[in-house]
Amino acid sequence: MILESIKYAEFKGTNKEWSLTHPNLGKVNLIVGKNASGKTRTVNIISSLSNLLSGKVKPNLQSSDYNVVFKDKGVDIQYKFIIAESKVVSEELIKNRKILLKRNKGGKGKIVTYPSNKSVNFQTPDSELTSNVRRDSVQHPFFEDLYSWSSKLHLYRFGKEMGQDKLMLSKQDVVNEPKLKEAEGVFATFKEGKEKYGMKFVNSVIKDMGSIGYNLEYIKIDKPTNIVANMELLCLVIKERDIIKPISQLEISTGMFRALSLIIQINYYAFASKQNCILIDDIGEGLDFDRATKLIEIIIKKAENSDTQLIMSTNDRFVMNNVPLKYWSIIQRNNKGSKIFNYQNSKKIFDEFEFTGLNNFDFFSKDFFEKGFKK
Amino acid sequence: MKKLAFFVEGLTEQLLVKKLFEEVAGVNNIVIIEAKSAGKKGSLIINITAQSKKTKAKFYVLIVDCSRDTMVSPNVIENYQKMVKGGYAKILGLRDVFPLKYSNIPRIKMEMRKYIPTNPIPAHILLAVMETEAWFMAEHSHFKKIHNTLTVELIKKRLSYDLLVDNIELIENPAKELHKIYSIAGKAYSKTRNRISRTVNVLDYSNLYLNTINRMPHLKDLIKHIESFLS
Numbered sequence A: 001m002i003l004e005s006i007k008y009a010e011f012k013g014t015n016k017e018w019s020l021t022h023p024n025l026g027k028v029n030l031i032v033g034k035n036a037s038g039k040t041r042t043v044n045i046i047s048s049l050s051n052l053l054s055g056k057v058k059p060n061l062q063s064s065d066y067n068v069v070f071k072d073k074g075v076d077i078q079y080k081f082i083i084a085e086s087k088v089v090s091e092e093l094i095k096n097r098k099i100l101l102k103r104n105k106g107g108k109g110k111i112v113t114y115p116s117n118k119s120v121n122f123q124t125p126d127s128e129l130t131s132n133v134r135r136d137s138v139q140h141p142f143f144e145d146l147y148s149w150s151s152k153l154h155l156y157r158f159g160k161e162m163g164q165d166k167l168m169l170s171k172q173d174v175v176n177e178p179k180l181k182e183a184e185g186v187f188a189t190f191k192e193g194k195e196k197y198g199m200k201f202v203n204s205v206i207k208d209m210g211s212i213g214y215n216l217e218y219i220k221i222d223k224p225t226n227i228v229a230n231m232e233l234l235c236l237v238i239k240e241r242d243i244i245k246p247i248s249q250l251e252i253s254t255g256m257f258r259a260l261s262l263i264i265q266i267n268y269y270a271f272a273s274k275q276n277c278i279l280i281d282d283i284g285e286g287l288d289f290d291r292a293t294k295l296i297e298i299i300i301k302k303a304e305n306s307d308t309q310l311i312m313s314t315n316d317r318f319v320m321n322n323v324p325l326k327y328w329s330i331i332q333r334n335n336k337g338s339k340i341f342n343y344q345n346s347k348k349i350f351d352e353f354e355f356t357g358l359n360n361f362d363f364f365s366k367d368f369f370e371k372g373f374k375k
Numbered sequence B: 001m002k003k004l005a006f007f008v009e010g011l012t013e014q015l016l017v018k019k020l021f022e023e024v025a026g027v028n029n030i031v032i033i034e035a036k037s038a039g040k041k042g043s044l045i046i047n048i049t050a051q052s053k054k055t056k057a058k059f060y061v062l063i064v065d066c067s068r069d070t071m072v073s074p075n076v077i078e079n080y081q082k083m084v085k086g087g088y089a090k091i092l093g094l095r096d097v098f099p100l101k102y103s104n105i106p107r108i109k110m111e112m113r114k115y116i117p118t119n120p121i122p123a124h125i126l127l128a129v130m131e132t133e134a135w136f137m138a139e140h141s142h143f144k145k146i147h148n149t150l151t152v153e154l155i156k157k158r159l160s161y162d163l164l165v166d167n168i169e170l171i172e173n174p175a176k177e178l179h180k181i182y183s184i185a186g187k188a189y190s191k192t193r194n195r196i197s198r199t200v201n202v203l204d205y206s207n208l209y210l211n212t213i214n215r216m217p218h219l220k221d222l223i224k225h226i227e228s229f230l231s
Helices: A039-054 A142-151 A183-211 A254-272 A289-304 A317-322 A347-356 A359-366 A370-373 B011-025 B067-084 B102-115 B133-137 B140-146 B152-157 B174-184 B193-202 B206-217 B218-231
Strands: A002-010 A016-022 A028-032 A063-072 A075-084 A087-095 A098-103 A107-115 A118-123 A155-157 A216-222 A233-241 A277-281 A309-314 A329-334 A337-344 B004-010 B030-037 B046-051 B058-064 B090-096 B123-128
Touching: A002 A039, A002 A309, A016 A039, A028 A289, A028 A317, A039 A063, A039 A155, A039 A277, A039 A309, A039 A337, A063 A142, A063 B123, A075 A142, A087 A142, A107 A216, A142 A155, A155 A254, A155 B090, A183 A216, A183 A233, A183 A254, A183 A289, A254 A277, A254 A289, A254 B193, A289 A309, A289 A317, A317 A359, A329 B090, A347 A370, A359 A370, A359 B067, B004 B011, B004 B067, B011 B030, B011 B058, B011 B090, B011 B193, B011 B218, B030 B123, B067 B090, B067 B102, B067 B123, B102 B123, B123 B218, B133 B140, B133 B174, B133 B206, B140 B152, B140 B193, B152 B174, B206 B218
Parallel strands: A016 A337, A028 A309, A028 A329, A155 A277, A277 A309, B004 B058, B004 B090, B030 B058, B090 B123
Antiparallel strands: A002 A016, A002 A063, A063 A075, A075 A087, A087 A098, A098 A107, A107 A118, A216 A233, A329 A337, B030 B046
């Protein structure tokens, strides 16, 4: 199941209003935009949706209006809800044009119940989303689609540590308690990947690191080389081919660790053949031009060849130049929010740009995406 | 010394353009600098990869490999003022049409022109239709030097096109076709320096200059610009 579109608004009709419009998404997406245009906010909105649907967070929001469409094997699943002052004031789920859930203020509404396939009255506390509190794979199996999507969304902020500062107590059972959801779980992901898929997994990570110019002899889990502690700690340890000594994750350069962390996790999803949604904010940040380019090529290729939906954001000129325009979503700020221009809603302009002979960054910097040849 | 900057799509164009200048001007009359645009600043930094040391040459040509088709125009635009200050008399660009369509050519020419500065020095972006390798195919006498069994007749028999008659500009992906032709004799063509050089070095430049250009109007256009600069 992939997220096909996400319309979002908050504080409608007030001077705090912000909305995201025209937000169609594809399988691979690069959200580009100037500073403060709403790139990271868009990433956060998708991540928040996942947190709300998984029940990880309660709808404690002043104002939030989601209207999202998922696509699952050709079937549209539309889910809409409005939250005001931490209360769910409306919620609707439509699958294949059939209304499965509809409720309004006070938490009262109608829900389709299986196996009778009848719509029955119900009431749940308006402090919760029905999709969380009435989750029941027998009576309301349609909520499982939403839960499943939310539990397979992974957010990486490439400009942050990506798990470099997280070590593991050697006695901790990382297999039973993997933190696969966030970048911080890179250690657990590597351990689980190696245990489940063996050296094929490890070698694939080494190969991908080699493709971006980091030639590793091995990656393993070992004690950190430079920490004295009264407990036994474990971390990732790598050995580069042209360097005599192995180094532990705290000593690896920031850019290299970010790449390693992402490659480990992307490989894990590829090996697990799981349908995932991967969000990467500020892709390439901290890497040099060549490595950022190659890393993005690898990630896109792996996403294209798997069930993964990839949503990345950047404002880096060289990342933009190396990601084909067909994957772009240009986000533009206006007085009430952000509007997205992409191949789905501006096909003619995107196609015409090829005739100019200019590079992708020019498409963005010269506002061609908005004005086309009229300029 | 008269100076020209030539921004080309890739290594194939760089090696061919270098050879064409040497053939037309004579090796001793021209200094050719091979460079590659690269680095974090992408189209702005030029790394010189090869330089000749002829001090009495009349002409100086900087040929910059831009690494991709969509970097040719941006390189011309972004380096234009630098070239003006550097005393260059002319700027040229060369890129393939592929993967765009043959029918798009008039539109490509029209739109590209809009963005290229031309004052105070002339600048033109030239097209290799559909790819530079089409010119290698059109200079079909070179196939025998790749392998003595590679005749036009054999190619026609195996691949169903006649290099003597057909319009080679219409071949959508000539690099791929060139490889197919070489493969008939167990050879290969790919975009590596060795393989491109092997082809560029066996082309018959007299034939290319006297005959091939009459069938390949965009090659003729390139030669005219080279001649005009060297005149």
